[in-house]
Amino acid sequence: MIVDCHAHLGEDPVYEKAQSVAQLLARMDRAGVDWAVIQPFARPVDIVAQRRVIADAVAVHPDRFIGLLLVNPWLGAAPAAITRDLRMYACRGVLLDVEANAINLRRKETQAVFEATATAGVPVFLHSDHPLSRISLSLAEQLDAVAPAFATVPIVVRSTIPALGFAARAHGNVYLDVHDEGSHQGPARAVRRYGASRVLFGSNAPTHHPYSRRAVVEAAPLSDGDRAMVLGGTAAALFGLSRG
Numbered sequence: 678m679i680v681d682c683h684a685h686l687g688e689d690p691v692y693e694k695a696q697s698v699a700q701l702l703a704r705m706d707r708a709g710v711d712w713a714v715i716q717p718f719a720r721p722v723d724i725v726a727q728r729r730v731i732a733d734a735v736a737v738h739p740d741r742f743i744g745l746l747l748v749n750p751w752l753g754a755a756p757a758a759i760t761r762d763l764r765m766y767a768c769r770g771v772l773l774d775v776e777a778n779a780i781n782l783r784r785k786e787t788q789a790v791f792e793a794t795a796t797a798g799v800p801v802f803l804h805s806d807h808p809l810s811r812i813s814l815s816l817a818e819q820l821d822a823v824a825p826a827f828a829t830v831p832i833v834v835r836s837t838i839p840a841l842g843f844a845a846r847a848h849g850n851v852y853l854d855v856h857d858e859g860s861h862q863g864p865a866r867a868v869r870r871y872g873a874s875r876v877l878f879g880s881n882a883p884t885h886h887p888y889s890r891r892a893v894v895e896a897a898p899l900s901d902g903d904r905a906m907v908l909g910g911t912a913a914a915l916f917g918l919s920r921g
Protein backbone atom coordinates (compact mmCIF):
# COMPACT_ATOMS: atom_id res chain seq x y z
CA MET A 678 0.00 0.00 0.00
CA ILE A 679 1.49 3.32 -1.09
CA VAL A 680 0.29 6.46 0.73
CA ASP A 681 1.23 10.04 -0.13
CA CYS A 682 0.90 11.88 3.19
CA HIS A 683 0.90 15.40 1.71
CA ALA A 684 -1.18 16.56 -1.28
CA HIS A 685 -3.22 19.72 -1.86
CA LEU A 686 -6.57 20.26 -3.56
CA GLY A 687 -8.19 23.45 -4.79
CA GLU A 688 -6.55 26.76 -5.62
CA ASP A 689 -3.74 28.71 -4.03
CA PRO A 690 -4.11 32.44 -4.77
CA VAL A 691 -0.78 33.32 -3.14
CA TYR A 692 1.55 31.05 -5.10
CA GLU A 693 -0.89 30.72 -8.03
CA LYS A 694 -1.13 26.94 -7.96
CA ALA A 695 -4.09 24.65 -8.34
CA GLN A 696 -4.90 20.98 -8.36
CA SER A 697 -8.23 19.37 -9.14
CA VAL A 698 -9.39 15.97 -7.95
CA ALA A 699 -8.92 14.57 -11.47
CA GLN A 700 -5.38 15.97 -11.74
CA LEU A 701 -4.37 14.55 -8.38
CA LEU A 702 -5.86 11.14 -9.17
CA ALA A 703 -3.99 11.07 -12.49
CA ARG A 704 -0.71 11.93 -10.74
CA MET A 705 -1.35 9.31 -8.04
CA ASP A 706 -2.02 6.70 -10.72
CA ARG A 707 1.14 7.66 -12.61
CA ALA A 708 3.13 7.27 -9.39
CA GLY A 709 1.42 4.07 -8.26
CA VAL A 710 0.03 5.80 -5.18
CA ASP A 711 -3.02 4.11 -3.66
CA TRP A 712 -4.01 6.79 -1.16
CA ALA A 713 -3.32 10.49 -0.64
CA VAL A 714 -3.76 12.45 2.56
CA ILE A 715 -5.36 15.63 1.25
CA GLN A 716 -5.45 19.18 2.53
CA PRO A 717 -6.54 22.53 1.11
CA PHE A 718 -4.01 25.15 0.06
CA ALA A 719 -3.11 27.83 2.58
CA ARG A 720 -5.61 30.68 2.46
CA PRO A 721 -6.28 33.21 5.15
CA VAL A 722 -10.07 33.32 4.68
CA ASP A 723 -13.11 31.10 4.18
CA ILE A 724 -12.25 28.06 6.20
CA VAL A 725 -15.61 26.45 5.43
CA ALA A 726 -14.94 26.50 1.69
CA GLN A 727 -11.50 25.00 2.27
CA ARG A 728 -12.97 22.22 4.37
CA ARG A 729 -15.63 21.51 1.75
CA VAL A 730 -13.00 21.00 -0.97
CA ILE A 731 -11.56 18.19 1.11
CA ALA A 732 -14.85 16.70 2.33
CA ASP A 733 -16.31 16.65 -1.19
CA ALA A 734 -13.26 14.83 -2.57
CA VAL A 735 -13.34 12.25 0.23
CA ALA A 736 -17.09 11.72 -0.32
CA VAL A 737 -16.55 10.89 -4.00
CA HIS A 738 -13.33 8.89 -3.55
CA PRO A 739 -13.37 7.38 -0.06
CA ASP A 740 -11.05 4.63 -1.28
CA ARG A 741 -8.32 7.07 -2.47
CA PHE A 742 -8.36 10.08 -0.17
CA ILE A 743 -7.85 10.68 3.54
CA GLY A 744 -8.98 14.15 4.56
CA LEU A 745 -7.39 16.58 6.99
CA LEU A 746 -9.60 19.09 8.80
CA LEU A 747 -8.18 22.62 8.58
CA VAL A 748 -8.40 24.34 11.98
CA ASN A 749 -7.46 27.94 12.67
CA PRO A 750 -6.96 28.18 16.45
CA TRP A 751 -7.24 31.99 16.36
CA LEU A 752 -10.85 31.69 15.21
CA GLY A 753 -11.74 29.69 18.29
CA ALA A 754 -11.52 25.94 18.30
CA ALA A 755 -13.33 24.32 21.19
CA PRO A 756 -12.47 20.62 21.48
CA ALA A 757 -16.14 19.62 21.14
CA ALA A 758 -16.46 21.61 17.90
CA ILE A 759 -13.37 20.00 16.43
CA THR A 760 -14.61 16.52 17.32
CA ARG A 761 -17.94 17.34 15.65
CA ASP A 762 -16.26 18.84 12.57
CA LEU A 763 -13.98 15.82 12.13
CA ARG A 764 -17.13 13.73 11.76
CA MET A 765 -19.02 16.31 9.68
CA TYR A 766 -16.20 16.69 7.15
CA ALA A 767 -15.22 13.00 7.26
CA CYS A 768 -11.63 13.81 8.21
CA ARG A 769 -9.08 11.55 9.90
CA GLY A 770 -6.68 14.20 11.14
CA VAL A 771 -6.33 17.89 11.88
CA LEU A 772 -4.34 20.36 9.78
CA LEU A 773 -2.63 23.40 11.29
CA ASP A 774 -1.20 25.69 8.63
CA VAL A 775 1.61 27.24 10.61
CA GLU A 776 2.42 30.15 8.30
CA ALA A 777 -0.95 30.99 6.74
CA ASN A 778 -2.59 31.06 10.14
CA ALA A 779 0.44 32.22 12.15
CA ILE A 780 0.31 29.30 14.57
CA ASN A 781 1.99 29.34 17.97
CA LEU A 782 1.85 25.82 19.38
CA ARG A 783 2.32 27.04 22.94
CA ARG A 784 -0.73 29.30 23.01
CA LYS A 785 -3.81 28.08 24.84
CA GLU A 786 -5.84 28.47 21.62
CA THR A 787 -3.64 25.85 19.95
CA GLN A 788 -3.48 23.63 23.01
CA ALA A 789 -7.26 23.23 22.72
CA VAL A 790 -6.73 21.73 19.26
CA PHE A 791 -4.30 19.18 20.65
CA GLU A 792 -6.76 18.32 23.43
CA ALA A 793 -9.40 17.61 20.79
CA THR A 794 -7.11 15.41 18.74
CA ALA A 795 -6.07 13.51 21.86
CA THR A 796 -9.74 12.80 22.57
CA ALA A 797 -10.52 11.92 18.96
CA GLY A 798 -7.40 9.78 18.58
CA VAL A 799 -6.28 11.46 15.35
CA PRO A 800 -2.96 12.97 14.24
CA VAL A 801 -2.10 16.63 13.75
CA PHE A 802 -0.36 17.66 10.52
CA LEU A 803 1.71 20.84 10.84
CA HIS A 804 1.91 22.33 7.36
CA SER A 805 4.84 24.64 6.72
CA ASP A 806 5.41 26.42 3.42
CA HIS A 807 9.13 26.79 3.87
CA PRO A 808 11.60 25.44 6.44
CA LEU A 809 13.16 28.88 6.85
CA SER A 810 9.95 30.84 7.35
CA ARG A 811 9.58 32.99 10.44
CA ILE A 812 7.46 30.37 12.18
CA SER A 813 9.21 27.26 10.92
CA LEU A 814 12.47 28.54 12.38
CA SER A 815 11.00 28.23 15.88
CA LEU A 816 8.86 25.16 15.22
CA ALA A 817 11.31 22.64 16.68
CA GLU A 818 11.46 24.59 19.91
CA GLN A 819 7.67 24.85 20.01
CA LEU A 820 7.36 21.11 19.34
CA ASP A 821 9.76 20.34 22.15
CA ALA A 822 7.37 22.12 24.51
CA VAL A 823 4.10 20.74 23.17
CA ALA A 824 4.81 17.17 22.02
CA PRO A 825 5.37 15.75 25.53
CA ALA A 826 2.19 17.41 26.83
CA PHE A 827 0.19 15.52 24.20
CA ALA A 828 2.23 12.34 23.96
CA THR A 829 -0.63 10.28 22.51
CA VAL A 830 -1.10 12.67 19.57
CA PRO A 831 1.04 11.90 16.51
CA ILE A 832 2.37 15.19 15.11
CA VAL A 833 3.51 15.14 11.48
CA VAL A 834 5.96 17.80 10.38
CA ARG A 835 8.29 18.34 7.42
CA SER A 836 11.64 16.69 8.03
CA THR A 837 13.61 19.77 6.93
CA ILE A 838 12.51 22.03 9.81
CA PRO A 839 15.73 23.48 11.30
CA ALA A 840 16.89 21.77 14.50
CA LEU A 841 14.00 19.32 14.34
CA GLY A 842 16.35 16.54 15.39
CA PHE A 843 16.40 17.39 19.06
CA ALA A 844 12.60 17.44 19.28
CA ALA A 845 12.19 14.28 17.21
CA ARG A 846 14.80 12.41 19.23
CA ALA A 847 13.18 13.41 22.51
CA HIS A 848 9.55 12.82 21.57
CA GLY A 849 8.30 9.62 19.92
CA ASN A 850 5.08 11.27 18.76
CA VAL A 851 6.91 13.53 16.27
CA TYR A 852 6.62 12.08 12.74
CA LEU A 853 8.56 13.22 9.69
CA ASP A 854 7.16 13.97 6.24
CA VAL A 855 10.18 13.63 3.92
CA HIS A 856 8.64 15.34 0.86
CA ASP A 857 11.24 18.11 0.98
CA GLU A 858 14.36 15.90 1.12
CA GLY A 859 16.45 16.76 -1.91
CA SER A 860 18.47 13.56 -1.90
CA HIS A 861 17.69 9.87 -1.53
CA GLN A 862 19.99 9.99 1.51
CA GLY A 863 17.44 12.13 3.37
CA PRO A 864 14.77 9.48 3.97
CA ALA A 865 17.47 6.96 4.91
CA ARG A 866 18.95 9.36 7.44
CA ALA A 867 15.50 9.95 8.97
CA VAL A 868 14.89 6.20 9.23
CA ARG A 869 18.30 5.63 10.84
CA ARG A 870 17.65 8.30 13.44
CA TYR A 871 13.98 7.83 14.28
CA GLY A 872 12.88 4.49 12.80
CA ALA A 873 10.74 3.82 9.71
CA SER A 874 7.57 3.81 11.81
CA ARG A 875 7.94 7.60 12.17
CA VAL A 876 8.85 8.50 8.60
CA LEU A 877 6.32 9.17 5.83
CA PHE A 878 6.55 9.57 2.08
CA GLY A 879 4.85 12.74 0.83
CA SER A 880 4.84 14.73 -2.39
CA ASN A 881 3.38 18.16 -1.61
CA ALA A 882 1.58 17.80 -4.95
CA PRO A 883 1.13 19.77 -7.13
CA THR A 884 4.41 21.50 -6.22
CA HIS A 885 6.13 18.15 -6.71
CA HIS A 886 4.87 15.14 -8.62
CA PRO A 887 4.35 12.08 -6.42
CA TYR A 888 6.25 10.09 -9.05
CA SER A 889 9.47 12.06 -8.51
CA ARG A 890 9.09 12.14 -4.73
CA ARG A 891 8.45 8.39 -4.63
CA ALA A 892 11.59 7.84 -6.70
CA VAL A 893 13.65 9.53 -3.95
CA VAL A 894 12.35 7.01 -1.42
CA GLU A 895 12.73 4.11 -3.86
CA ALA A 896 16.39 5.05 -4.38
CA ALA A 897 17.12 5.47 -0.67
CA PRO A 898 19.36 2.83 0.94
CA LEU A 899 16.62 1.18 3.01
CA SER A 900 15.61 -2.39 3.77
CA ASP A 901 12.50 -3.59 1.94
CA GLY A 902 10.60 -3.54 5.22
CA ASP A 903 11.62 -0.01 6.11
CA ARG A 904 10.86 1.22 2.58
CA ALA A 905 7.36 -0.29 2.77
CA MET A 906 6.81 1.50 6.06
CA VAL A 907 7.95 4.87 4.69
CA LEU A 908 5.94 4.49 1.47
CA GLY A 909 2.71 3.53 3.19
CA GLY A 910 2.87 1.42 6.32
CA THR A 911 3.52 4.30 8.66
CA ALA A 912 0.70 6.39 7.20
CA ALA A 913 -1.65 3.40 7.20
CA ALA A 914 -1.04 2.95 10.91
CA LEU A 915 -1.44 6.67 11.64
CA PHE A 916 -4.68 7.06 9.72
CA GLY A 917 -6.18 3.64 10.41
CA LEU A 918 -6.18 2.33 6.84
CA SER A 919 -6.95 -1.33 6.41
CA ARG A 920 -5.01 -3.34 3.92
CA GLY A 921 -6.61 -4.39 0.66
Ligand SMILES: [Zn+2]
Pocket residue numbers: 683685804881
Ligand atom coordinates in the same frame (compact mmCIF):
# COMPACT_ATOMS: atom_id res chain seq x y z
ZN1 LIG B 1 2.13 21.57 1.21
